[in-house]
Amino acid sequence: MNKDQPSIDEYIFGEKTRFIDIKKKGYVLRPEQQEKHIYYVLKGFVVLLIESDGNEICLSFAKEGHFISAYTSFLKQELTAAYILATEDSRLAAASYSTIQSAYGLSKEHERNGRLISEQLYIRSNERNMDLICLNAEERYLKFLKHHKEEMQRIPLKYLASYLGITPVSLSRIRAKLNK
Structure with a gap:
């Protein structure tokens, strides 16, 4: 990688980053919105929820050092039924779809790091689905x-x-x- 080129962390979570502070019980994403970001939890704890028959269903969660997003909505740039709720006072770094897509074009390393984030989100979702079926x-x-x-x-x-x-x-x- 070119030393003059920013790392993906510096690019995505640097000057183009939007930082979001959310109080406990606050929302960063609500149903019928389009997911425009992938969030990296800097502080706190958040859950990804969906409502079904009047019940809140937890699809995923994230603590410090982990990513969370209504990822299908993010990738397809469509509305989501999911929402993200802070269960503790939280601070998130939000990387937009366009920022991430631009980063992928900068280098193979950025593409690789983006793939690793995607794999992390997929593995967590798939493991949960398998557990619900098999255990x-x-x-x-x-x-x-x-x-x-x-x-x-x-x-x-x-x-x-x-x-x-x-x-x-x-x-x-x-x-x-x-x-x-």
């Missing part, structure tokens, strides 16, 4: 506990339950059973 509720909870110990302390239980594909009552039963 029972208790197995999903135990896997979450094993791989997301810190997040356990930060994600509200109603969002954790919906992320695991169960009701809050079922989650309480599983937790009580395992705590015996």
